Amino acid sequence: MTQNNQPEPLNKLVHDARAPLNRISMNAELIKLVLENDMPKEKALEALNKIISNCQQCSESLQKIVDSQ
Template sequence: MPDNESSSLNKLVHDARGPLNRISMNAELIKMVLENDMPKEKGIEALNKIIAACQDCSATLQAISKSADV
């Protein structure tokens, strides 16, 4: 694999890690909400962020898949 292709792939993988980190962080927040009887709105907000991060990750994985087809 040429260096520029490897660099592009590495960037896409890096871009996929961001949403995964947001998913993990917000899942931890939901856990804290449930354990500490915090306001339900905090949990719903965290779930919305998880959904958005999953969609971001899906888009990045689609881009990785397309770059692999080239």
């Protein structure tokens, strides 16, 4: 809900959920490159932490969609 207690438009809520999914995909691709090119494992660990964070953000966004119904 917005500050004036009106539900957010569904397309904005879906956009907010889709954004972390795009970041998850991007970081998964980075991990794939790290593994394929024998790059430092720290890069992969950073990307994994970003994936975990974005999964949590996506879950929160999806909960907002449920709550807005």
